[in-house]
Amino acid sequence: MxxxxxxxxxxxxxxxxxxxxxxxxxxxxxxxxxxxxxxxxxxxxxxxxxxxxxxxxxxxxxxxxxxxxxxxxxxxxxxxxxxxxxxxxxxxxxxxxxxxxxxxxxxxxxxxxxxxxxxxxxxxxxxxxxxxxDDFSVGLLSYWSRSFKTSSKEKKATSLCNIRNLTTRKIHVAYESNKGTVFADTEKQLKSWLTNIGIKSNQKFCSTTLLINLSEAWKPSEYPTNLGEILSILESQYGDPVQAAEAITIVLGSSRRYPAFLIQTNTPNGAVITAMNCVGGIGTRGHAGLLNLYEAKIGNGFRDSIIPQRFLNTRCIQLGVRGIDIERRDPSWVLGRDSNSFLSTTSGTTIGIIGLGSVGSSLLPLLIKAGFTRFVLCDGEPLEAANVGRHLLGMSYVGVNKAEACKRHIERDYPWVEVLHAGSQEWFEDDTTIDLLTTECDLMISATAEWASDKAIQERIESGKLKCCVVFCFTEAHAVATHCYINKAGSFSYGSLFDNTGDLLESCAKFEHRTTKPTHFCGGIFQPYGGIELSFGHSMIAEAVTELACEGIQTDSYRVWVGSRKLLLSAGGEWSHSWEQKYGEIDDGSKVLKVL
Amino acid sequence: MTLPSIEVFPVGNGDMTLITTENGKTILIDCYRKSGSDYDFLEERLKDRLNTDDKGRPYVDVFVLTHPDKDHITGFNTMFYRGNPDDWGDNSTRIRINEIWSSPRVFRRATATGCDGNNTLCDDAVKFNTEVKRRVKLYREDGYNCGDGNRVIILSSDEDGKTDDISSIVAELYTSFGHMSGIDDQSLNAYLLAPADKQEVTEDEEELTKNNSSAIIRFDLSHTFNDEGLNENATCTKSFLIGGDAEVKCWEVLYDKLESTGQLDELAYDVLLAPHHCSWRSLSNDSESKCDDPQLNASARAALSFANKDALILCSSHEFGCSTPPSQLARDEYEKILTDNKGGKFLAVAEQGEDSDGKPNSLFITFANNKPTKTTKTKARNFSKVVNPTAVKKDGKRTYA
The missing domain is CATH 3.10.110 (Ubiquitin Conjugating Enzyme)
Incomplete structure (x- = not known):
């Protein structure tokens, strides 16, 4: 020591x-x-x-x-x-x-x-x-987790169920051996999750089960030890043994020998999901080597749903149950432990993003963390190694189309997210992308900094085909200023910032020298900047999009993140006098300017 | 830091008193643990009060022997570790004594021919004396008071210049000697009042020899407290006077000496352990049982009369009324001293009842509100007290990551 x-x-x-x-x-x-x-x-x-x-x-x-x-x-x-x-x-x-x-x-x-x-x-x-x-209820999970032992091989289960639903109900379950058992309210939700985490759903391990909702938490002395106690709870809840029997047979009707079920408990600290499984197995006898025989289950001699009550009670009492480790991974929990009041709005909003380069790609994790769950993505280019320094994605995606790569990345890391489509051509060249952007999306983000693309958007706005607001984002040379223009639905006022060739009329910064550098490809150029200076702009854009989704807008909105004077001077530029005369002093920078 | 405390153990007619300073240093004055399981609780209680090292072995910072009578040293051999501290076994349950305070002059008087019927040291006293001699020898060899378990301080120089070569570890009479100790505790001082030097008048020396000569020491215990009026820390010092079994002649000689030198204020105390288990013979030349009207010795009575306001006089003995000591006559006199000095209380350890295990309670004194106060060890632990209320905030977090 x-x-x-x-x-x-x-x-x-x-x-x-x-x-x-x-x-x-x-x-x-x-x-x-x-x-x-x-x-x-x-x-x-x-x-x-x-x-x-x-x-x-x-x-x-x-x-x-x-x-x-x-x-x-x-x-x-x-x-x-x-x-x-x-x-x-x-x-x-x-x-x-x-x-x-x-x-x-x-x-x-x-x-x-x-x-x-x-x-x-x-x-x-x-x-x-x-x-x-009463603290047994307040800190329920601490005590519940100590009431049972699991083997080191047992994977922690996942719940995707909606805790705002306070009913006892049938839910869906996948007994996946490698990633652990997953519970979801709907079959679609379950399959989407499994697909996103790289598992092909299969009838062999998918089944239905029960979520039992308790209005009050158990004390440790009340933790059930057999299925008979669960049946009693159901009888008490329904006030009807028949309904309780029907509910318990959802568990007994499982395709698995050790079916699991969920208990949702409402505590002073909010809802808690716990899980149990049948430890003895619902089989009453084995195959005895006769593999052609089906395994007799607890309802042996009866169909699962019509086991006579007297047999059901006895057999349930004989079937042991114990807790299993489970973790909530539904968005309400993951994105703020049931405390994010914006989720109900953001989770219902579908966003189309065209351009998944240095600006567009990094918006994705921020938007997902703000609660957005449905996206249409589009980018016509593959990820290059030289993009990695300022892109969301790393080397493992080099060579993959940026939209497709972003789709894979976010689906794997945020499996509740649904990417409706990842277009790998220019958006205006792909009918599917156009169709989804115009019909499915509630708002659109254009992060291409391509005038032709912007003009194509204008055309669709003016033709009445694109009816949602469009958030246009781009950054200036050396990323000294990042712009976010929210163009309200039905017009293309954004275009007034540019001349007819797409040259920005008023930029924050002015450089007396050329800021781009030629690449080693014919006609190729690139603009040097890194991820750090851009990151402030990402936050500003994500905030603007979230505000747009939650509050809406009456008029266009335009804000700019101006970087530090130090960054500007190091790149050999100066703040534009013309900009400052028009919109105000920038001074030392490092701030958001609300232009409109 | 906490309040200093004094614990008088319920040993019957004997002494075993533990001082704990505000810095947690422990000074044990005498020991009396009779053999037999009936007295196991005393040893357990003593060990409970002592600090332990990293191997869980108990130690006392200072052991003071007032005099080598059985009722002040019994149990020394069984409870305490003797010898080279390097050989103190890892699993030892014996108490290591970091430093001993002892007086060869008291030993000499106790063993002198013609002393009060006891000129043979008990086995525990012999073992104690051997341990003291080992430490003194070590000092003579090494030239310094070397380390916990080896240190010793001699209370007053021995006769015939026998301690002249070790003056650095000899506490002289009528001096403060806390600085000589290796206890390293600024909250503790000690002032040596006896044993008196060899008397020039032979008769007086014989009287002292017959009078249960003991070390008499005034311990000054300081503690820091928050003065709410001034809203700042202040220091308070309280004095604890002990005199073993010192009898009337010892107190008479002491008073006369201090009176002649103008040092009577050295006798002031906030807590007094009534000498010789509240024996009448500490206050009077007359036998309580043989004399119809026993008279007080004015000097001895005066020596024990410097009680400060709210002082406590403690009695370590069996119950009053059985046999003397303790003497009711002496108790009455002590209570009169307290009354004359604006309050205070006489407290007998034998009157403190029993604990939940049916064992007699100790008499436990602390200095709450700057006056000596009877309490219990459990209360003294005071789980609800915190020194610095601002060291913890229950809802103090305002930063997150």
Whole structure:
């Protein structure tokens, strides 16, 4: 242990002795307490006058300091241990969960440990008294996850179900061995997810099951251990044994031997999804080597949906159930843990993006994180290695059409997203793209910086075929200024920024020299800039698009991110006097200018 | 840091008193742990109060022996580790004594022929003396007071110049000697009041020999507290006077000496451990049982009368009323001293009841609100107290990543 760490441990020992007559626990004694000694640099015991509720001995607080003390808060154990799942805030081996994430402390003042001990002492008194039993509901997942054991091979399951639906209902499930079981409200949603994560859906592992909605959370003593208890809950919910039997047979009718089902619980901290499966297997006997025989299931002798009640009850009671690890991956959870109020709007908006270069591609993850889930993408060019420095995508996509590559990337990383189409030609050359842009999209982003493309958009606006707003985005030389013009539906005012050849009439920056460089291809040029200077513009555009989707616009809107004067000067440019006269001083830059 | 404390263990007619400073340093004054499982709780309780090293082995920072009578040293051999601290076994449950304070003059008087019926040291006292001699020898060899488990301070120089060559570890009479200790605690000072030097008048020396000569020490315990009126930290010092079994002649000699030198204020105390288990013989030349009207010795009584306001006088003995000591007559006198000095209380360890295990409670004193206060060890731990309320914020996070 480095000296400064050893000094901190010594200082803690002195503090604990002075304040509480704490005793250092030798490593050999610690093992006897069941506390893993390898985790800790030093441990002390403090006597309290609190009696253990079961064995009557006075409880000792064990203060376990990790080598990283004082920067990591010591762990607090109790000895004798308080029983896990009987008392809230008690973890394995009697460890207490004392401080939540909201507690902050001064690591350079180790008297913060006094607060920890004070809170631990209070916590023990409170948890023993039963005053904290409601915390079993508040922190349900902590306790639920400790109520069962899973094998190391068992993959964590995924729930895509909508937690705003508060009914007990039939849902869909895929028992996929490599990526884990996936639950979804609809078959379409399930298949789309599986496809996006690279799994071809198959009837062999797809089935239906049940989501049971509970208005109140179970306490650990109420966690079900057999399917009979689940059946009782359903009977209580429906008030009708027949409906309950029908519901439970959704589980029993599974094509799998160990069907799983979901429990949605509504807690003070919002809805929680947990999952259980039938541990004994719903088969009542095996094949006995006769592979041509089907495996008899729990409804042996009856069809799944018409098992007589008396048999169903008995058989369900005999079928054990236990929790399984599950994680919500539905957009409401992933994009803000059910706290993103904009999702209901953004998730219903379809965006068409034409041009997936340095500007357009990097909008995608921002827009997805803003809640947009449906896209039409189009770009006529493949990704080159030299694009990687300022493009969303990396080397693994070099050579792939940019729209297609973006589609693959976002579907894999954000599997709830649906890309309706990835056009690999210029958009105006591809009828499918044109059709989807004009019929499916609620707004369109043009990030081509190609005048011909913009004019083609104008043509479709003026012909009445393109009825949505179009957000035009481009950046200036060296990306010293990035523009975002929201062109309201039905007009093409954006065109007023340019002359007839697409030359920008008023740019923020002026350069006395040529800013582009020729490539090694015939007639090829490129404009040097990097991803950093562009990134501010991406944020501005994504924000503008989100505002457009959520609030709409009455008139055109035009905003520009102007980069820093330092960037401008390093590229040999200066702010345009003409721009400043027209729209105001730019000064040191690094700000968003709202032009319209 | 916390309040200093004084714990008088319920040992019956004997002494075992633990001082804990505000910095957590421990000073044990005498020990009396009789053999047998009935007294296991005393050893367990003592160890509970002591700090431990990284191997969980208990240690006391200073052990003070006032005098080598059985009721002040019994249990030394079984409870404490003796010898080279390097040989202290990793699994040892014996208490290491980092530093010993002892007086050869007290040993000499205790073993002198014609002393009060006891001129043979008990086994524990012999072992203690051997350990002291080992440490002194080590000092003589190495020339410095070397390390925890080897240090020693001699309380007053021995006669015939026997300690002249080790003056650096000899605390002289009527001086503060806290600075000589290796305890390294600025919150503690100690002032040596006895054993008195060899008396020039032979009769007086014989009287001292017969009078249970003991070390008499005033411990000054400082602690820092937040003065709410000034809204700043202030320091308060409280004095604890102990005198072992020192009897009337010792106090008389002490008073007369300090009076002659104008140092009587050195006798002021906030807490006094009533000498010789509240024996009448510390206050009077007359036998309580043999004399119809036993009279106080004015000087001895005066020596024990410098109680500060709200002082406590503690009694370490069995219950009053069985046999003496403790003496009710002495108790009445001590209570009168307290009354004369604007308040205070006489507290007997034998009157502190029992704990939940049916074992007698200790008498536990702290200095809450700057006055000596009886409390319990559990209360003294005070789980609800925090030194720095601003070290933690429960909803303090305003930055996220």
């Amino acid at each position: 480095p000296n400064e760490r050893a000094n901190s441990i010594d200082a803690l020992g002195q503090l604990l002795f002075t304040r509480y007559s704490a005793k250092r626990i030798p490593e050999k004694d610690l093992q006897g307490l069941g506390i893993p000694s390898s985790l800790y640099a030093a441990n002390w015991r403090i006597r309290t006058d609190i009696k253990h509720p079961e064995d009557g001995k006075t409880i000792q607080l064990i203060v376990a300091a990790r080598p990283s003390f004082p920067f990591s808060v010591p762990h607090i154990y109790t000895h004798p241990e308080l029983e896990i799942l009987k008392y809230p805030h008690v973890e394995e081996r009697g460890k207490l969960c004392v401080w939540g994430d909201e507690v902050s402390f001064d690591p350079q003042d180790i008297t913060y440990v006094e607060h920890l001990i004070k809170d631990s002492h209070s916590l023990i008194e409170e948890t023993i008294s039963g005053n904290l039993d």
